[in-house]
Amino acid sequence: MNSEFAVILVDSTSHAMRIEKILTMHGLTCKLVPVPRHLSSDCGVCVRVLKQDIEEIKTLIDTHHVIVRSIEVL
């Protein structure tokens, strides 16, 4: 599967909200979507982002001390 997207998997909706806020503040495209079934059986949301932004996002996540479970390309 080749797509332009990646998803950030997080522990809870609150964490997803926090990441959404930070990314939006920095002008990065993101959207909260249900976690794709092949990645986790969780019923919550994850943050869908553009693959091309991953490096910048990793830096932001580090500087804001946000805990994420993983970043998965789709």
Added chain:
Amino acid sequence: MSSGISSLETGLIYLDNAATSWPKPPGVAAAMHHFLDQIGANPGRSGHRLSVKAGRIIYETREAVASLFGAPDPLRVVFGMNATDGINLALHGILKPGDHVITSGIEHNAVMRPLHDLETGGVEVTQIPCFVDGSLDPAQVELSIRSNTKLIALNHASNVCGTILLIREVGQMARQKNLFFLVDVAQSAGVLPIDMEKDCIDFLAFTGHKSLYGPMGTGGLVIGKRIEPEALHPLRQGGTGSRSEREIQPEFFPDRYESGTMNAVGLSGLLAALQWLQQQGIDQIRSHEMTLCTRLIEGLLNIPNVTVYGPTEMSRRTATVGFNIQNMEPSTVGLRLDEEFGILCRIGLHCAPSAHRTIGTFPNGCVRFSIGAFNTERDIERALKAVNELAKEAQ
């Protein structure tokens, strides 16, 4: 300040803001209505657009609470039903048999009842007496520290006589001695500046429906960064919408402490209230209330057979004023104020028998006028006139 509902319209004078503030700022009911009508979904459970919208409102409310109290991280704002819920989480979550906890002589039953329960389970409790005006000597707290002391739990401002306790002094001392510090800000949030960092607060229990001007059923506990999730046991376990594949409680904030569907309707009202508070400025509200309080206390002290409790210096108190008319039961005063004058207040023991023992009004209690942001000078003048009339009769 105007709420859209004024005492002129209702004909009533509401002086019971320490029980719950009323009226609420104009945007509060509208936000709740909007949530029920237009959003309505379960936050953090489903992942569709409305669920995400609901979750976002709750997250923004976390941010607003965190910013008001100088919390280290919005994710450490744990929502529950009210201050009582937050206090129970902190006390039952952190204290183990053999631990010692220190508290004051002006606590609400929201603190005293959980402590009594814990005491029967082997927690040691020391209650430091307060002075007759409700104030506490921080040095007395320090003198009561034992080798097994784990926590100091204090009410920031008395709900009976308005006395402000010196939480920063106690907090700094607690930090030096490596003790945890719980503050009940039910009566001070939204009127007094509170900063978890500077005041060295580890657990801050707040309620949404009093001086934060939100709806009932909102509140909780803000948890400081010295507390690890493993060290604080959750009061209840259950569904959180996260880590659903596991049948053990999540170990991260805030989910560990927020099982079950949240009061999203209430929290959307609380968010509107917090935005209103920020617009008004809490020092503006404090200053308005203290102008009215100065006039109220001055007027009450001018009536020869009225006793006023708590400090008379405005800097040492909030706008909650306990008083009694000699030879007239508080229950009679309360009933007559309501029926004959349309003045609504609270009488009796105010869920705080310790505080009444401290000020010398146990077991009969007192009459309490508690001023809020929407009271006016006219309200105070009418209330004084009414007390004057009743006091004359009692002479």
